[in-house]
Amino acid sequence: MKKNLMITPEGTKDYLFEECISSGKIQKKIKDIFISRGYSQVDTPCIEFYDLFSMEDSGFSQETMFKTTDNRGRLLVMRPDSTLPIARMAATRLKHLNTPLRLFYGQSVYKNNPTLKGRSNEVMQMGIELIGATGKRADLEILTTAIDCLSATVEDFRIEIGHAGFFNALVERLNVDPDTIEAIRSSIESKNYSSLNIILDKLPDSPQVTAIRKLPRMFGGEEVIEKALKFCNGTKAENSLCYLKELYQDLSILGLGDKITIDLGIVQQTNYYSGIVFTAFVTGIGDPVISGGRYDKLMSNFDFPTGAAGFAVNIDYIAEINLKDRRKDTAPVPKILVCAKDGYEIKAIQKTKELVAQGKNAVFSVFATYEEAKDYAENAGVEEILTVGE
Amino acid sequence: MQPLRIALTKGRLEKDTIKLFQKIGYDCDSVVNKGRKLILPIGNGEIEIVLAKAADVITYVEHGVCDLGVVGKDTILEKGESFYELFDLGFGKCKFALATQKGKDLYGGYKALTIATKYPNVTRRFFEDKNMDVRIIKIEGSVELGPLIGLSDAIVDIVETGSTLRENGLEVIEDVCPISARLIANVVSLKMRKQEIEALVDLLGKEVDA
Structure with missing residues (x-):
């Protein structure tokens, strides 16, 4: 059998030099934002029990998880997300702490994507979870932290906000079976539009049907909420709309204009979202x-009924965007090479440290002879060779 | 402003889409007389047409290197993953169907069926919905041969007029689903370039409905 000695698995890669620097800078910026907002860092294991992610409504299909077993044959997965492990942690070891808990993380998540699609199976994510708080103030805290992360790291972005309760309130009054609801949800x-209309045409006309028909197009500025309010009069869906409108108006103080939009058609499959949802x-x-x-x-689900909200940032994407025009594709080279005469090695190392302390880009030469060092310096483009002796 | 980039499935869907663009007032001469070029500006250059094979249209749109795409529902069902399906363009109509030799009782008996097809994902889903285990064999062309030379019990394939089936002594025993050309959009493009895309979709929509 051919050994896969020289390649990495599909969907993974080695990160080199400026890729690491770019990613590190972004992570530092975001970490500083999280800490300044009072969040504390936690790490969860890379492998977790499969059961954690196979809960009903978790939204992770078994095909997309990398699996292995423990020494008792129980199924383990490489975490496809950090929210569920942190929810588990909060409901167990942190149960007796004062709430709200402000937690942040920076760790990779894994997804077994279909082959030959060019997607990453390993993604670096940073995010926060605010556990034990509900209401508008908690939602604004989460949203403004997300906006801060974007403002600090990318030039142009859109953040769009929806409400899981809006769709749920609309379909609740349709009186149709769960399979139809799922078909409606996935069409939205x-x-x-075409498959949504085919499903809705079979249902009797009602204000809900009219509203749902329009959902895929219900995204944009505040006018979207006004439009939706017209056909949701007196329904439970109205509450979610009024709440979204309030949030939108509060956020408009930030002066971000059309960077913040509303999408009433955000209906994630992860049923665990119950209030605002945003991307x-x-x-x-x-x-x-x-x-x-x-x-x-x-x-x-973890016997810890409490309010919680959070978000995850895909660090790899943001690092890539920040790198796009700055990629050099050359190996890093020092400016000064410090060579030691025989017996003066430690002295040369100390000299190198002095130069570095002065802010110079110097390294200690590990070549056995001066000639080899000189050859390397010429080929790699080192500007200066310094010899230490006597 | 970058032009809006639209990937078209080469061949008949390309011609029908270009006709539609001409009707709503775009100068499409560059596509009509394209030579061997693969990226073609139309109108005043505010739209760029990219010509591609059907499955590649989906790949380009999913990765966001094209904002919109025109592709058959058959390819969407077989390859589709994450994009927005905005619009049924109404042309390129046909259907997926299950077919076998005329008069054959396909569902009789307890034998596990073998199905030949170019569309294994569509076929798998169709039989999964029936709670049936079937063996699926992927064929690259002339799927009709499957039952005729004894490779499979039946086929799942695109049927337009049914004449190829008839000439080979096969008949449709069940429709799987209807097919037509669809306008698809990249998830991010639809959000970042909402006005442009919506304006275009409205124009196309009015023309298709007319």
Whole structure:
């Protein structure tokens, strides 16, 4: 059998030099924002029990998870997300602490994508979870933190906000079976007007049907809420709309204009979202760079019924965007090479440290002879050779 | 401003789409007389047409290197993953169907069926919905041969007029689903370039409905 000695698995890669620097800078900026907002860092294991992610409504299909077993044959997965592990952690070891808990993380998540699609199976994510708080103030805290992360790291972005309660209130009054609801949901999610209409044409006319028919197109500025309010008069959906309007108006104080939009058609499959849901986009990246929302229902699955909300930033995408025009594709080279005469090695190392302390880009030469060092310096483009002796 | 980039499935869907663009007032001469070029500006250059094979249209749109795409529902069902399906363009109509030799009782008995097809994902989903285990064999062309030379019990394929089936003694025993050309959009493009895309979709929509 051919050994896969020289390649990495599909969907993974080695990160080199400026890629690491770019990613590190972005992570530092975002970490500083999280810390300044009072969040504390936690790490969760890379492998977790499969059961954690196979809960009903978790939204992770078994095909997309990397699996292995433990020494008792129990199924393990490489975490496809950090929210569920942190919810587990909060409901167990942190249960007796004062709430709200402000937690942040920076760790990779894994997804077994279909082959030959050019997608990453390993993605660096940073995010926060605010556990034990509900209401507008908590939602604004989460949303403005997400906006801060974007403002600090990318030039042009859109953040769009929806409400899981809006769709749920509309379909609740349709009196149709769960399979039909799922078909409606997935048509709205993919903005598939034709298939949505085929499903709705079979249902009797009602204000809900009219409203749902329009959902895939209900995204944009505040006018979207006004339009939706017209056909949601007196329904439960109206509450979610009024709440969204309030949030939108509060956020408009930030003066971000059309960077903040409303999308009433955000209907994620992860049923664990119960309140606001939001995603952020950046020009040049074909997928959302941030996604998050409120997931109050989820915490009850861990016998810890409390409000919770959070979001995750895809660090790899943001690092890539920041690198796009700055990629050098050359190996890093020092400016000064410090060579030691025989017996003066330690002295030369100390000299190198002095130079570095003065802010110079110097390294200690590990070549056995001066000639070899000189050859290397000429080929690699080192500006200066310094010899230490006597 | 970058032009709006639209990927078209080469061949008949390309011609029908270009006719539609001409009707709503775009100068499409560059596509009509394209030579061997693959990226073609139309109108005043505010739109760029990219010509591609059907499955590649989806790939380009999913990765966001094209903002919009025109592709058959058949390819969407077989390859589709994450994009917005905005619009049924109404042309390129045909259907997926299950077919076998005329008069054959396909569902009789308890034998596990073998199905030949160019569309294994569509076929798998169709039989999964029926709670049936079938063996699927992927064929690259002339799927009709499957039952005729004894490779499979039946086929799942695109049927337009049904004349190829008839000439080979096969008949449709069940429709799988209807097919037509669709306008698809990249998830981020639709958000970042909402006005442009909506204006275009409205124009196309009025023309298709007319």
